[in-house]
Structure formats: structure tokens, C-alpha cells
Amino acid sequence: MPGLRALLRPTLPRRLFGALVLAFGLVAAALLALDYAEFKHDMATHPGVQTLADHLGATLADTDEPRDAALVTQASAQMLNRMRRESGQLPGTVEFQLQDANGQTVFATPGATTVRPGTHWTAEARRGPWRLVIAEPRVSDTTVLGWFGRELAGYLLLAFPLVLLPLWIAVRRGLQPLQQLTHTVSVREAHDLSPLGLTPRHDELRTLASAFDALLDRLRQQRDRERAFVQDAAHELRTPMAVVAAQAHLLAHAGSAPERERAATALNAALQRAAHLSRQLLTLATLDETRSGGTDEVDLTDLVEQTLAQLAPQAQALGLDLSLDAPPSLRVRLPRAAFETVLLNLLDNALRYVPAGGRVAVTLEAGRHTLCLRVEDDGPGIPPADREAAFERFWRGATGAEVAGTGLGLAIVRRAALRLGGGVRITDGLDGRGCGLVVSWPKAH
Incomplete structure (x- = not known):
């Protein structure tokens, strides 16, 4: 039985042989039908x-x-x-x-x-x-068909090897580059993502080799990004961990209540920064690894209103004015978690970087085929030359160097926008000042 299964396993030569047998069978049937029809016509006329x-x-x-x-x-x-x-x-x-x-x-x-x-x-x-x-x-018709069938069989048996042999040679020679490509891939080390270095003569195999090299290049870029991410994450975590260790030491050896209070306050701030960074890293890792997810029917207007209501006390404490411009109701289907990630990170950035007395305006728009979320402010903004770099992981602009943050917010927004099937861009903010983040994605049908 194993030998029979191996014999019946589909291969290109076997498929060629089967296709050739089928083609000869169809030709035989067509010729037989033609001869029979001609015979019937002659006998009738x-x-x-x-x-x-x-x-x-x-x-x-x-x-x-x-x-x-x-x-x-x-x-x-x-x-x-x-x-x-x-x-x-x-x-x-x-x-x-x-x-x-x-x-x-x-x-x-x-x-x-x-x-x-x-x-x-x-x-x-x-x-x-x-x-x-x-x-x-x-x-009888059976006798007539038997006569014609025997006559055709001789010609077909003579033609079959004459047609099969050139095709068999062509396939065997044509498969040699594919076998070489298979061998090159099979002996390659798992960590070797360099190009294959093969240029087959046949167009189809050349396209396959090029596609494989393109895949290796994307994997190589992905690996480099992940290495850079790990290195940057380790570097970013090292600072709050060092602060935690130092403040814990000071707290343990403080000689007075004021010293202990200062050390405890600094320790708490360092822990909060480390916790925030950890959450951001986990969110980014989740967005990077998740290819697709389910969708939910959501009223975006209601969801944004609830989010702004939760952040209103924080905005009031910072002296910021939050506003919303949206339709009374906007029910759509989308990955809810991805949209919430976009909204929370954009609002978190605005509350961090806009100074007291500033404004943060949120706008929801529904076009014929697209949806759009805008978060605009009148804060320091991002210079046009830095707007593309702002989406890189751990990027911190010069204007926000004094503000506590991780530099991951906009990188997370970009990944979440991709999960929505859209993209994000930076524009000028309110009254030509500040920063505007525009996220747009297609409507689900």
C-alpha cells in the first residue's frame, strides 16, 4: 500500500502523462464520432x-x-x-x-x-x-463503432509515443531548475535570509525565484525591525528601572520623613512610567502580531462621547478644552479594539503635549465610502520635516523632550490604523497651529 500511494502521488510528469492520455482519448472520441456521423450520412444518402x-x-x-x-x-x-x-x-x-x-x-x-x-x-x-x-x-451501431475504433487505435498507438517522448524530455529538463531551487532552499540555514542568488532561464521559475527573494527581503527587514525594537525597548526600560532602583535605595536609607516622601514620590513616578511603557510595548506587540480580527457593530459617536467623558476630569485639571463634532449617531462595523487604541492614544498625546489653556477638538466624519477621525489641537505641533519620523518607535520630538512619554503612541496609532484597513497622517492643527492627526479607513459593507 505505501508503494501504491507513492505511485499515485501527484507529480508533474504523472500529471503530464494523465493529461496526454486524456487528450488522446478526447481526440479518439471526436474522430470516432466524426467517422460515425459521416458513415450514417453516406448510408442514408x-x-x-x-x-x-x-x-x-x-x-x-x-x-x-x-x-x-x-x-x-x-x-x-x-x-x-x-x-x-x-x-x-x-x-x-x-x-x-x-x-x-x-x-x-x-x-x-x-x-x-x-x-x-x-x-x-x-x-x-x-x-x-x-x-x-x-x-x-x-x-449495428456497435459493430460500426468497433470497426472505426480498431482502425483509430492503431494510429493513436503509433502517435502516442512520438508525442509523449518529446514532452517527457521537455518536462524532465524543465524541472531541473526547479529541483535546483528546491535543493538551494532545503539546505539553507534557518537564520540565513540572504537572497538565493539564482536566475533560472525559464520566465516562470525566474518569477518564482524573484518572489522568494522579495519574501526573504521582507523577512530580513522584519527581523531587523524586531531587533531594533527589542534593543530600543531594553534601552527605554533601563532608565525607569534604574530610577526605581535608585529611589528604592533612597527610600530604604532615608533619615527623615521629608526624604522618605520625596523618594516615595519619585519611586511612584518611575513605576508609573515603567508601567505605561510596558502597556505601550504590549499593545504594539499585539498589533504587530495580529493579522486580522473580528468586527463589531459600534456607534462611533457614542463611543467617542463616552471616552471624552472619562477624560474630561483630567483635561479640566490640565486646563484644556475638549470638544466633539460628530453626527448624532454613526453606526458602523469595524475592529472595535483597534479603533479604541487609535482614539485613546491620540487623546493621550494631546493631553500630554498641549499646554494649559489649549484646545483639543475631536471630529468624526462619514463619507460615502470612508470614515475619518480627526484629533486637532493648538499645542506646539510637529514640524513638517519631522512628521514622517514621528511614527517611528521611540521617536521623541525636540518640542516634547520635557514631557514624560515613551515615543510609542503614534507608532501604535499607525499599526492600529492599518488594522482598520486605513492610514494616518499629520497635518496642521487648530487655526493653523498645533498638530492634527487624521485617521481614515474604508467603510465595511
């Missing part, structure tokens, strides 16, 4: 027995004596039926009947009187004083 009757009638036209006409007809019948018996292919006996001008039978074979139209092909010839009728037994 001018059967072979009619030709025989015409020739024999022409011979009898010059014969006046009934005896001579009967002898000629009898000799023709005996010779034809002997040839049929010797061939062994044609069934039955051809029946002859010869009549004179008065309708008297001059000669008839024994079965001539039992001939019926449905069982024989009949032909009649009138030449001179004679009326000749010849009836040949009909051949």
Missing part, C-alpha cells in the same frame, strides 16, 4: 449497395436474354457473398432479385422475399428491360 446495383444494372442493360441476365446476376451474388463470408466482418447475406419489364422474377436469392426495409439497406437499378433490387443486411 448513397449506400454502397446502390453503387453495386448501378454497376450491375449497367452490365445487364446490354443483355436481352433472361437466362443470360439470370446467370450474370447469380454469379455476382455468389461472388459477393463468398467475399463477405471470407472477410468474417460483414454479417448475413446480400439478397438479389431481378425482374423483367413485365414484373416477372427472372432470378432471386433464397432470402430475397423476406427482406424488410428496417433490417436491410436496399438499392434499385432499372436498366434496359431489367429491374434489379439488391438488399444488404444492416450493421
Whole structure:
């Protein structure tokens, strides 16, 4: 059984052989049908027995004596039926009947009187004083198809190896580059993401090798980004951890209540920064690893209103004015977690960087095919030259160097926007000042 399974396992040569056998079968069927249709047409319009009757009638036209006409007809019948018996292919006996001008039978074979139209092909010839009728037994369709099939089989068996051999050689030679490509990939180390270095002659394999090299290049870039991410994360975590250790030491050795209070406050701030950074890293890692997710039906207006209501005390404490411009209701289907990640990170950035007395405006827009979320402020903003870099991990602009943060907020927003199927861009903020973050994505249908 294992040997049989191996034999039946699909391979290109076996598929080629099967396709060739199928093609020959279809050609044979088409030729057989064509020959059969031509045979039926010929027998219906001018059967072979009619030709025989015409020739024999022409011979009898010059014969006046009934005896001579009967002898000629009898000799023709005996010779034809002997040839049929010797061939062994044609069934039955051809029946002859010869009549004179008065309708008297001059000669008839024994079965001539039992001939019926449905069982024989009949032909009649009138030449001179004679009326000749010849009836040949009909051949079944199965017999006719057998004749044509045997004739075709010889030609097809001769043609099959002549067609198969060149195709087999072409496939075997054509598969050699593919086998080389397979070997090159199979012996490669798991950490080796360098290009394959193969340029096959065939266009199809050249395209496959190019696609594989492109995949390796993307994997190489992904690996480099992950390494950089790990290094940056380790560097960013090192600072709050060092502060935690230092303040814990000071707290443990503080000699007075004010010293302990200062150390505890600094320790708490360092722990909060470390916790915030850890949450940001986990969020970013989740967005990077998750390819797709389910969607929920959400009223975006209601969701944004609830989020702003939760942040209102913090904004009031910072002296910021929060506003919302949105339709009364905006029900859509989308990945809710991704949208909430976008909204919370944009608002968190605005509350961190906009100074007291500033404004933060949130806008929801629904177009015919797209949805859009805008978060604009009148804070320090991001210079146009730095706007693309602002989406890189751990990027901190010069204007926000004094503000506590991780530099991951906008990187998270970009990844979450991709999860929504859209993108994010930075524009000028309110009244031509500050910063505007615009996230747009297509509507789900």
C-alpha cells in the first residue's frame, strides 16, 4: 500500500502523462464520432449497395436474354457473398432479385422475399428491360463503432509515443531548475535570509525565484525591525528601572520623613512610567502580531462621547478644552479594539503635549465610502520635516523632550490604523497651529 500511494502521488510528469492520455482519448472520441456521423450520412444518402446495383444494372442493360441476365446476376451474388463470408466482418447475406419489364422474377436469392426495409439497406437499378433490387443486411451501431475504433487505435498507438517522448524530455529538463531551487532552499540555514542568488532561464521559475527573494527581503527587514525594537525597548526600560532602583535605595536609607516622601514620590513616578511603557510595548506587540480580527457593530459617536467623558476630569485639571463634532449617531462595523487604541492614544498625546489653556477638538466624519477621525489641537505641533519620523518607535520630538512619554503612541496609532484597513497622517492643527492627526479607513459593507 505505501508503494501504491507513492505511485499515485501527484507529480508533474504523472500529471503530464494523465493529461496526454486524456487528450488522446478526447481526440479518439471526436474522430470516432466524426467517422460515425459521416458513415450514417453516406448510408442514408448513397449506400454502397446502390453503387453495386448501378454497376450491375449497367452490365445487364446490354443483355436481352433472361437466362443470360439470370446467370450474370447469380454469379455476382455468389461472388459477393463468398467475399463477405471470407472477410468474417460483414454479417448475413446480400439478397438479389431481378425482374423483367413485365414484373416477372427472372432470378432471386433464397432470402430475397423476406427482406424488410428496417433490417436491410436496399438499392434499385432499372436498366434496359431489367429491374434489379439488391438488399444488404444492416450493421449495428456497435459493430460500426468497433470497426472505426480498431482502425483509430492503431494510429493513436503509433502517435502516442512520438508525442509523449518529446514532452517527457521537455518536462524532465524543465524541472531541473526547479529541483535546483528546491535543493538551494532545503539546505539553507534557518537564520540565513540572504537572497538565493539564482536566475533560472525559464520566465516562470525566474518569477518564482524573484518572489522568494522579495519574501526573504521582507523577512530580513522584519527581523531587523524586531531587533531594533527589542534593543530600543531594553534601552527605554533601563532608565525607569534604574530610577526605581535608585529611589528604592533612597527610600530604604532615608533619615527623615521629608526624604522618605520625596523618594516615595519619585519611586511612584518611575513605576508609573515603567508601567505605561510596558502597556505601550504590549499593545504594539499585539498589533504587530495580529493579522486580522473580528468586527463589531459600534456607534462611533457614542463611543467617542463616552471616552471624552472619562477624560474630561483630567483635561479640566490640565486646563484644556475638549470638544466633539460628530453626527448624532454613526453606526458602523469595524475592529472595535483597534479603533479604541487609535482614539485613546491620540487623546493621550494631546493631553500630554498641549499646554494649559489649549484646545483639543475631536471630529468624526462619514463619507460615502470612508470614515475619518480627526484629533486637532493648538499645542506646539510637529514640524513638517519631522512628521514622517514621528511614527517611528521611540521617536521623541525636540518640542516634547520635557514631557514624560515613551515615543510609542503614534507608532501604535499607525499599526492600529492599518488594522482598520486605513492610514494616518499629520497635518496642521487648530487655526493653523498645533498638530492634527487624521485617521481614515474604508467603510465595511
